[in-house]
Amino acid sequence: MINEEKENSAGNIENGSSKLNQDNKKFQETINVKSVVPKYRQELLKWNGWGYKDCRFEVNAGDVTSISLTGNRYPIAGKNLPHFEGWVKNTFNVDLVNPTLSQALPEEDKYPKTLLIAEELVRIVRLNIPYSLRGVDRMLRAHGQTLHDIFTLRNGMFERIPDIVLWPTCHEEVEKIVELANELNIAILVFGGGTAVSGAVECPVNERRTIISLDTSQMNKILWVDEANLVACIESGIIGQDLERELKALGYTTGHEPDSYEFSSLGGWVATRASGMKKNIYGNIEDLLVHVKMVTSKGVLEKNCQVPRLSCGPDFNHIVLGSEGSLGVITEVILKIRPLPKCTRYGSIVFPNFESGVQTMRQVAKWRCQPASIRLMDNEQFKFGMILKPDAGLIGSLIDILKKLYLTKIKGFEFDKLCVMTLLFEGDEKQVKEQEKRVYDIAGEFGGFPAGETNGERGYMLTFVIAYLRDIALEYRIVAESFETSVPWDRAISLCANVKQRIAQECRDLSIRHFLISCRVTQTYDAGCVIYFYFAFNHGDVSDPVATHHQIESRARDEIIACGGSISHHHGVGKLRTKWYPQTVSEVGVSLYNATKNELDPKIYLRRII
Numbered sequence: 001m002i003n004e005e006k007e008n009s010a011g012n013i014e015n016g017s018s019k020l021n022q023d024n025k026k027f028q029e030t031i032n033v034k035s036v037v038p039k040y041r042q043e044l045l046k047w048n049g050w051g052y053k054d055c056r057f058e059v060n061a062g063d064v065t066s067i068s069l070t071g072n073r074y075p076i077a078g079k080n081l082p083h084f085e086g087w088v089k090n091t092f093n094v095d096l097v098n099p100t101l102s103q104a105l106p107e108e109d110k111y112p113k114t115l116l117i118a119e120e121l122v123r124i125v126r127l128n129i130p131y132s133l134r135g136v137d138r139m140l141r142a143h144g145q146t147l148h149d150i151f152t153l154r155n156g157m158f159e160r161i162p163d164i165v166l167w168p169t170c171h172e173e174v175e176k177i178v179e180l181a182n183e184l185n186i187a188i189l190v191f192g193g194g195t196a197v198s199g200a201v202e203c204p205v206n207e208r209r210t211i212i213s214l215d216t217s218q219m220n221k222i223l224w225v226d227e228a229n230l231v232a233c234i235e236s237g238i239i240g241q242d243l244e245r246e247l248k249a250l251g252y253t254t255g256h257e258p259d260s261y262e263f264s265s266l267g268g269w270v271a272t273r274a275s276g277m278k279k280n281i282y283g284n285i286e287d288l289l290v291h292v293k294m295v296t297s298k299g300v301l302e303k304n305c306q307v308p309r310l311s312c313g314p315d316f317n318h319i320v321l322g323s324e325g326s327l328g329v330i331t332e333v334i335l336k337i338r339p340l341p342k343c344t345r346y347g348s349i350v351f352p353n354f355e356s357g358v359q360t361m362r363q364v365a366k367w368r369c370q371p372a373s374i375r376l377m378d379n380e381q382f383k384f385g386m387i388l389k390p391d392a393g394l395i396g397s398l399i400d401i402l403k404k405l406y407l408t409k410i411k412g413f414e415f416d417k418l419c420v421m422t423l424l425f426e427g428d429e430k431q432v433k434e435q436e437k438r439v440y441d442i443a444g445e446f447g448g449f450p451a452g453e454t455n456g457e458r459g460y461m462l463t464f465v466i467a468y469l470r471d472i473a474l475e476y477r478i479v480a481e482s483f484e485t486s487v488p489w490d491r492a493i494s495l496c497a498n499v500k501q502r503i504a505q506e507c508r509d510l511s512i513r514h515f516l517i518s519c520r521v522t523q524t525y526d527a528g529c530v531i532y533f534y535f536a537f538n539h540g541d542v543s544d545p546v547a548t549h550h551q552i553e554s555r556a557r558d559e560i561i562a563c564g565g566s567i568s569h570h571h572g573v574g575k576l577r578t579k580w581y582p583q584t585v586s587e588v589g590v591s592l593y594n595a596t597k598n599e600l601d602p603k604i605y606l607r608r609i610i
């Protein structure tokens with residue numbers, strides 16, 4: 001036998017051969033996934049806001065004005081939230097009366113006309129790929145979820161929207177679209193789940209060429225699951241909740257859970273270098289990604305092997321990761337999968353102040369004992385979480401009062417300073433117990449003490465619900481947006497304080513009196529952490545509230561960078577943050593990016609970062 005090669009009964013060469021034997025792997029067949037989100041998204045999702053149409057906060061006028069979440073998709077749905085009104089009044093000086101409602105969905109003749117010319121349409125139709133020229137379908141793919149996007153949908157119209165929407169169903173159809181676009185000088189914007197908060201999918205106003213919106217949603221099969229190597233090959237248009245549901249039925253998970261995972265797509269995650277809340281166990285998208293196929297104007301970029309690591313650089317996976325649709329269309333991804341955890345448990349810890357919470361996180365990261373997720377809310381967010389508590393009844397209210405008394409009178413915590421950490425543990429029972437012990441012990445050293453499983457679970461549930469609040473805020477003249485950054489540990493606390501101060505100063509300068517700036521630490525690493533800010537204000541008489549919000553956020557980003565923070569940890573650059581791209585990657589970095597762009601996409605069909 002030469003080179004240790006031996007033939008098996010099926011005639012395949014097992015070892016030392018270039019022919020890969022896959023008989024010993026257990027492959028699941030292709031799964032045709034029926035997505036929760038239909039092809040015409042507006043049938044299920046809001047056309048002018050976040051999430052499901054049947055889920056929205058509404059005001060219930062009565063003896064006590066309260067709000068509640070409609071529908072039955074989230075645990076707090078249908079429950080009265082009686083503390084909301086008082087908090088809104090205190091924080092924003094807003095009464096929940098006389099809402100400013102959104103305009104109705106525009107009639108077909110109100111959308112910008114398509115620039116598609118007859119010859120282009122004929123050629124596109126010949127591709128035999130489903131398409132739409134309807135204004136509503138084009139408009140719904142002209143935006144993501146920024147404040148600017150949603151404000152425009154509610155009150156006006158985008159100046160430029162795609163001229164046609166195409167729904168390819170596989171890699172080969174994407175190749176055909178890109179080839180045709182190349183030939184006819186047509187621009188392509190790739191649309192995944194449309195949850196971007198970076199302006200990435202907006203059409204450049206001055207683009208006079210025809211723009212195709214390439215919607216990946218119908219390209220959502222799980223092509224195979226390889227149980228021997230714990231990887232799965234998946235088409236890029238699949239959305240998170242569909243992927244996790246299908247894998248769960250087989251006993252697996254990717255463990256990738258960004259807060260948008262109900263609606264965001266695999267291709268979008270790769271294109272934006274997304275981060276999931278359970279990254280401590282499963283890794284960020286770049287850690288999960290084993291192999292990726294991207295269709296470029298020059299052909300398909302992919303590696304011709306599927307190995308766990310390769311000493312052959314530069315690593316072209318990292319050309320694809322974070323490319324934000326500017327270099328090509330991601331069509332298929334091989335991701336790592338893991339068996340479902342045997343035990344999942346939530347937890348929470350109360351700290352006397354933000355600093356002690358951050359110190360705890362730092363120690364937890366130092367000793368690498370992070371549970372699947374660990375997050376720290378500042379005092380403003382803690383209070384905000386409280387006002388989202390349903391009516392607890394007499395007994396419940398009494399218990400809440402006793403808890404507050406215990407914290408303030410016995411523990412000596414100041415109600416206006418205390419902070420809460422939420423925790424999510426995963427593993428087997430023994431591992432979870434060990435993790436709990438280590439984390440609670442460390443927290444104890446910094447004055448924190450456990451505050452129960454229910455508070456922890458509620459914290460994670462609220463993450464999904466909070467996204468719905470901006471829509472009701474807009475009805476009452478409050479503009480709101482979140483932004484995030486990553487920062488070394490030793491600068492984390494000062495960055496939070498300085499950004500808050502800077503925003504307060506900017507608001508004062510602009511005579512904005514009623515605003516909220518709040519933050520939480522959402523991820524930990526060996527060398528630093530991630531800070532996520534919420535900033536909202538009552539725009540009262542401000543003539544252009546979106547531009548004003550953008551201006552203040554932009555100054556906050558300058559402050560972040562001055563404090564050693566980054567342009568973005570996971571939201572990406574998009575069009576909103578291009579200003580800081582050169583200083584982030586250096587002049588040489590910009591020219592390297594541009595050279596790559598010119599090489600892979602010489603006629604600049606897809607958008608560019610800078």
Ligand SMILES: Cc1cc2nc3c(=O)[nH]c(=O)nc-3n(C[C@H](O)[C@H](O)[C@H](O)COP(=O)(O)OP(=O)(O)OC[C@H]3O[C@@H](n4cnc5c(N)ncnc54)[C@H](O)[C@@H]3O)c2cc1C
Nearest residue numbers: 192193194195196200258259260265267268274275325330
């Ligand atoms: C409420 C909310 C919570 C969020 N939470 C998180 C979070 O926890 N973690 C996180 O990382 N992000 C988060 N985000 C941001 C957003 O969800 C992510 O950036 C996500 O990865 C975008 O995926 P998508 O499918 O929606 O992409 P889209 O919005 O459709 O597109 C985003 C960018 O990716 C490009 N793109 C999409 N698909 C492809 C493809 N197949 N090939 C090439 N380019 C493509 C687009 O052209 C665009 O540039 C959140 C957003 C919201 C609104």
